Amino acid sequence: MIKRSLFFENPAYLSTKDGQLVVTYPQSFVKPITVPIEDIGIVVIESLHVTMSSSLSNQLMQHGVGVFYCDERHMPCGLLLPLEGHTQQTERIRTQLDASLPLKKNLWQQTVSAKIVNQASLLESKDKEVQNMYRWAKEVQSGDQKNHEARAAAYYWPRLFPWDGFTRHPEGESPNHLLNYGYSILRGITARAIVSSGMLPTLGIFHKNKYNAFGLADDIMEPYRPFVDALVLDLVESGEDFHVLKKEFKVHLMGIMSMDVLLDGQKSTLMVAMSRTTSSLYDSLAGVSRKILYPVYV
Known part of the structure; x- marks a missing residue:
């Protein structure tokens, strides 16, 4: 299965519900977007105004998703990875x-x-x-x-x-x-x-x-x-x-x-x-x- 890559360059709140990543935007007229977490390979957060819930971070780590954070130059500067990746x-x-x-x-x-x-x-x-x-x-x-x-x-x-x-x-x-x-x-x-x-x-x-x-x-x-x-x-x-x-x-x-x-x-x-x-x-x-x-x- 081909994993999806998600890219966030605008302000948003990222949370989770029922195994889905939920993207909520500050504008009330924009409907939330959901993506199955199991379908995600990497997440790139470029905007400094993106907030992620700790529950979502936990879910992403459990599914082995790589989460990139970018600096003010819009270049990846940090990476979130799971501490435990294998049973042995x-x-x-x-x-x-x-x-x-x-x-x-x-x-x-x-x-x-x-x-x-x-x-x-x-x-x-x-x-x-x-x-x-x-x-x-x-x-x-x-x-x-x-x-x-x-x-x-x-x-x-x-x-x-x-x-x-x-x-x-x-x-x-x-x-x-x-x-x-x-x-x-x-x-x-x-x-x-x-x-x-x-x-x-x-x-x-x-x-x-x-x-x-x-x-x-x-x-x-x-x-x-x-x-x-x-x-x-x-x-x-x-x-x-x-x-x-x-x-x-x-x-x-x-x-x-x-x-x-x-x-x-x-x-x-x-x-x-x-x-x-x-x-x-x-x-x-x-x-x-x-x-x-x-x-x-x-």
Whole structure:
């Protein structure tokens, strides 16, 4: 089942009744809207004048819904996730903590290789030369010791957005703001799936910054980033002014959740695929499997 994403940019009161999310607007002439909570995947609250009842927050957490809060720049700045995501959470977190360094390096090798392949596939769909990227993907070593990820990025970005002066940086010029927004949504989807698989999104296999609360999410989302890049490229090529983060653009980027992807020969939505990825991650940490399942861009 395809989950729905809800976006609130105007003042509203969010509550719950009979398993439904109820949206009540301050204007008396606007009728309340209801949405089944079980149908919701993510909620994005952009307006600073949206109020949510604690009962609704509890219901959303019980159903594993990711709730994003935005700052005054309209960028996602906070994420509400359930504390308990799996019946065997304690055992799974212990397995996560006990993972050896060689295992983590092997998992990062797989992750970087999958990311480079998807970047190459996206460029190839735009008739760019990418044979060197496919070669780099095969040459990634344990822990990516030779930093093939950075080499691929240096080749990838100038060809994806081929105009003078573009550099991929969170504080950079357009369309960096579109990439930032899409990656924030993807990060939340990844963190949601990690929690659902009984692990902590904080403890990364590569990202270990002590100030980063989503290190593992930042690791696992890497091969999924090109799917966001593809959505941003659609906006850039649409002919519209992409320098302003308009509502239509946000809705388009939130569509990443229901985007079709191919994983292990099966087509599914990205949100479903992410859950399969994090489940395979745990199997790898537990020694049940040796491979993380990542989607391929086609």
